[in-house]
Structure formats: C-alpha cells, structure tokens
Amino acid sequence: MMFSQAAPTIVIKRSNSVGAMKIMLGVFVGLVALLLGLIVLYLIGIQTGPVALMAGLIFATLPVPVYITLILWLDRYESEPLWLLAVVFFWGATVAVFIAFVANTTGAYAVAASAGEEAGEIFGLVISAPIFEESAKALILFIVFFWKKDEFDGILDGIVYAAMVGLGFAMTENVQYYGMAALKGGLVAERNLFILRGAIAPFSHPLFTSMTGIGLGWARQSNNKAIKILMPLIGLGLAMMLHAIWNGTAYIHGLLWILAYVFIMIPVAITALVVVFFAWRREGRIVREHLLPDFQRGVMTQDEYNRLCSVRGRMGLSFRALRNGGFGIWRARMRYNQMASELAFHRNRVARGISDGEQEAREREAAYLQMLQDLRTRMGPH
Incomplete structure (x- = not known):
C-alpha cells in the first residue's frame, strides 16, 4: 500500500512582504473558519446538551482517519499537499x-x-439542503481550482479534493445526528445510527461532491472551451440532484431510500471508481511521456522508468527500497517517486500553457531535478 507524500517544497524567490501578507491572510481565514465551526458546535450543543454532544463528537470522528486513508490511497501518482487537503477538509467541517x-x-x-x-x-430536505450544502462545499473546490492550478491537474485531483470536503462536512453533520440519537434513544440508538451513517452509507457527501470535482477536473484537463465552462456546472448540478434523491427518498419511505441506495447510489459509486481507474491510466501516460527525456539522458534506468509509469511498479520500487534499505531508504524512495510525478505534471502544465510563467517554470523544473539528484544520492544503489 502506498502512503500519501506531501508535495515537495519548491523555493521560488518572492517578495517578503507578499509572503507575510499571505501568511496573515491564511491565519485570519483559519481563525474565522474555526470560529464558525465553534458556533455550529455550540448550536448543536444547545439542541443535544453537553453529554450527547460529546457522544456525537466521539462517534462522528472515530471512523474519519480510516476514510481519509482510503481517499489518500486513491491519489497514487501525484499526491496532493497534505496542508491543502487539510484546508479543504477543514472548510467542509x-x-x-x-x-x-x-x-x-x-x-x-x-x-x-x-x-x-x-x-x-420538505423544502429544507429536498430543495434547500442539496442546493446550499453542495454549493458551500463546491466553493472551496472552485477556489482551489483557480488559486492552485499546479495542484489541480485533472479528474482524480477533483475527486480527492471533493471527497475530503465532503468528509469534513459529513463529520460535523454527524455530530448533530449522533448527538440527537443519543439524547432521544441513548447509546443503543446512537450505535444503530452509527452503523447506518458511518458503515453502510459513509460516503454520501463525498460521493455527491465528487460530481462537482469530476466536472472541475474534466474542465482542467480539456482544451475545449465549452467543456471548460459547462462541465463544472453540470457536475454541481449532478451533485445537487443526487443529494435531493438521497434526502427525498429517505423522507418519503425507508424502502424507497433502500431502492435508491441500491439502484442509484451504488451504481454511481461504482462508476466513480471506474472513472478513478481511467484517471490513473491518464496520469500514468503523463508520467511516461514527460519523464522520457530523463530516461534518455540516463537520469533513471529502464526498469525504474517503466515502474514509475504504473501504480504496481511504484509499489514494487517502494517495497524493494524498504526490504533492502530500511525505513530511511523507503522514505527517500517514496519522495523520489512523488517528485518524479511532480516534475512530469509540471512539464505537462507547461506544455499546455497553464503554468505561472516561463521564468518560474524553468526555476521550478531546475528545483525538481536538483531534488531528484539529491534523493538519488541518498538512496544509493537501492
């Protein structure tokens, strides 16, 4: 199994004042978000009381690390920065x-x-919730899409970010659901609801919002202007529609909800996994195409180049490094794999004309190549 690696730090010289302003803005936004989250918890606590609130918090957060691990596992080639994933999750929550x-x-x-x-x-469940909840989650996806172009490369990135914001939203929402269940029916009722929401249907919000992520990702990797404009809107519309079906069928009758779960939600989830599979293949082709010059220059061997271009091959490289060199060499190999992908995707963005500028693009590529050389030295013959 591969673990997510934070994207490498690329040092590009910038004005100190600009950097300080960005830090101050980030801290301010983070504090505002924290305040809003505390207000939500306070309002939930008024409904449930402190004991049920604590029980809801425990049940809501308990499975989150498992689900985050599964989401990160999808990001096999070019892992997104952990800090940005945390921002997206925190926004949702x-x-x-x-x-x-x-x-x-x-x-x-x-x-x-x-x-x-x-x-x-009925209005709140079937109309208001799908529209406003999906729009609120989509807002951070659009921000990342336009703000961090170098970290939003395609459909797979869209799915990962969407799943993270959806998971954060679901976690806080579940605090209320579990807390109310504990208040009305005790721990038995809370346990039963946990099985339903946390085990049987844990990915409802991530699945809804992944439609928006797919739309944005499709727009990013396409050169067609119509697709760039329409797909994000279509994705958001699909997210709202799935959300409305989920809430509406649950309100009308439990049996209808089960039918919607089996015949709509599960097929949509399977389709999303198929999309992930083809997104992996696309990313593998990008790595193969844009690392070819490095292989031709002798920077990497034929075996290493071939393995870097497939998920299975990367797992083999990582396992071999761990077996032959220990944990330190394994970490170096994981970072090498990640940075090789970052280099390939950077070159792909430059080739498509969506990089930040010619000078910065050259500096960034030089920094990636230097880091790969340093990691190669650290790994030795392993």
Missing part, C-alpha cells in the same frame, strides 16, 4: 456547514411560515 446551516434554517422557516411546517421540512 466548518465554513460549509455554517453556510448551509444558516441558509437551510432561514429557508425552511420562511417556507414553514407561509406554507406550513411540513412544507418547510
């Missing part, structure tokens, strides 16, 4: 939940006041 909470509550109360309580509940 705080900002997106707060936006959705305010919008859903306001809309449901407004409809209930004019059309009755049942109409307000």
Whole structure:
C-alpha cells in the first residue's frame, strides 16, 4: 500500500512582504473558519446538551482517519499537499456547514411560515439542503481550482479534493445526528445510527461532491472551451440532484431510500471508481511521456522508468527500497517517486500553457531535478 507524500517544497524567490501578507491572510481565514465551526458546535450543543454532544463528537470522528486513508490511497501518482487537503477538509467541517446551516434554517422557516411546517421540512430536505450544502462545499473546490492550478491537474485531483470536503462536512453533520440519537434513544440508538451513517452509507457527501470535482477536473484537463465552462456546472448540478434523491427518498419511505441506495447510489459509486481507474491510466501516460527525456539522458534506468509509469511498479520500487534499505531508504524512495510525478505534471502544465510563467517554470523544473539528484544520492544503489 502506498502512503500519501506531501508535495515537495519548491523555493521560488518572492517578495517578503507578499509572503507575510499571505501568511496573515491564511491565519485570519483559519481563525474565522474555526470560529464558525465553534458556533455550529455550540448550536448543536444547545439542541443535544453537553453529554450527547460529546457522544456525537466521539462517534462522528472515530471512523474519519480510516476514510481519509482510503481517499489518500486513491491519489497514487501525484499526491496532493497534505496542508491543502487539510484546508479543504477543514472548510467542509466548518465554513460549509455554517453556510448551509444558516441558509437551510432561514429557508425552511420562511417556507414553514407561509406554507406550513411540513412544507418547510420538505423544502429544507429536498430543495434547500442539496442546493446550499453542495454549493458551500463546491466553493472551496472552485477556489482551489483557480488559486492552485499546479495542484489541480485533472479528474482524480477533483475527486480527492471533493471527497475530503465532503468528509469534513459529513463529520460535523454527524455530530448533530449522533448527538440527537443519543439524547432521544441513548447509546443503543446512537450505535444503530452509527452503523447506518458511518458503515453502510459513509460516503454520501463525498460521493455527491465528487460530481462537482469530476466536472472541475474534466474542465482542467480539456482544451475545449465549452467543456471548460459547462462541465463544472453540470457536475454541481449532478451533485445537487443526487443529494435531493438521497434526502427525498429517505423522507418519503425507508424502502424507497433502500431502492435508491441500491439502484442509484451504488451504481454511481461504482462508476466513480471506474472513472478513478481511467484517471490513473491518464496520469500514468503523463508520467511516461514527460519523464522520457530523463530516461534518455540516463537520469533513471529502464526498469525504474517503466515502474514509475504504473501504480504496481511504484509499489514494487517502494517495497524493494524498504526490504533492502530500511525505513530511511523507503522514505527517500517514496519522495523520489512523488517528485518524479511532480516534475512530469509540471512539464505537462507547461506544455499546455497553464503554468505561472516561463521564468518560474524553468526555476521550478531546475528545483525538481536538483531534488531528484539529491534523493538519488541518498538512496544509493537501492
């Protein structure tokens, strides 16, 4: 099994004042997000009480590390920066939940006041929640898409980021669900709900939002202007539609929800996995094409070059490094694999004309090559 590696640090000279401003802005945004998350937890605590709130927190966070590991496992060639994945997850768990909470509550109360309580509940579940929750989660995906072009290369990246923001959102949402279950039915009711939401259907929010991620990823890797404009909107629309089906069938009847789960959600999830498979193949082709010059210059051997171009081959390189050289050599090999991918994808962005600039592109490539050389020295003959 491969573990996610943080993207390498590429040193490009920038103004100190610009760097300081970015740090200050990042800290400010992080504090605001934390405040919004605490407000949400406070409001949940008012509903459930402190004991049920703590029980909800425990049950909601317990499986999250397992699910994060599975999401990171999908990112086999060019792992996304851990700090950026954390930002996306944190957004889903705080900002997106707060936006959705305010919008859903306001809309449901407004409809209930004019059309009755049942109409307000239906509106909140089937119309408001799909629109505002998916939009709130999608917002960070659009931010990353336009802000970090060098870290959003295609469909697979879109799925990974979408799954992380969806998982963060689901975690905080589950605090409320589990807390209310504990309040009304005790730990037995909370356990039963945990089995339903945490084991049988844990990936509902990540699956919904992955539609938006696929749309953005498709737009990134396409040169067709119509696709670049339409696919993100189509993806967001599909996310809202799946969300509405999920909530609507659950509200109407449990049997209808089961049918939707079996005949809609599971096929969509399987389709998403098929998309991941073909995204792996695309990324393998990018690595093969853009590392070919390094193989031709003798920077890497034929065997190493071939193995770097497939998921199975990379696993073999990593296992061999661990077996022959120990943990330190294994870590060096993992970073070498990651940086080789970063170099290949950087060259692909330059070839497609979506890099930051000619001078910075040259500096970045030189930095990657230097790091690969340093890691080669550290690995030795392993």
